Amino acid sequence: MFLCYPSVVRNLTVSVPDEVYRQARIRAAEQGRSVSALVAEFLATLSRVGGEFERLLAQQDGVLEEIESFSAGDRIGRDELHRRATS
Numbered sequence: 001m002f003l004c005y006p007s008v009v010r011n012l013t014v015s016v017p018d019e020v021y022r023q024a025r026i027r028a029a030e031q032g033r034s035v036s037a038l039v040a041e042f043l044a045t046l047s048r049v050g051g052e053f054e055r056l057l058a059q060q061d062g063v064l065e066e067i068e069s070f071s072a073g074d075r076i077g078r079d080e081l082h083r084r085a086t087s
Contacts, residue, residue, distance in 0.1 A: 014039065 016024070021035070028035045045052070076084075 012039075 024035045024038060028038050031038075
């Protein structure tokens with residue numbers, strides 16, 4: 001994803017632990033990008049309509065559609081569950 005900045009760009013100072021920064025630099029380098037570009041992209045995803053909640057809801061709907069059949073009576077009993085846990 002390529003970000004186009006509008007005419008005004010704001011600077012932002014963010015404090016993160018050293019390990020988080022190191023991993024972000026590695027990830028950015030793997031993608032041929034800067035940490036600043038990664039952060040800008042992340043913040044842009046937060047501002048999109050629907051955002052993460054809508055994505056997770058769509059993912060849940062997809063998983064539910066894949067379930068062909070379900071019967072609570074098919075569940076394993078307590079004794080079997082405990083036997084498996086101790087095996």
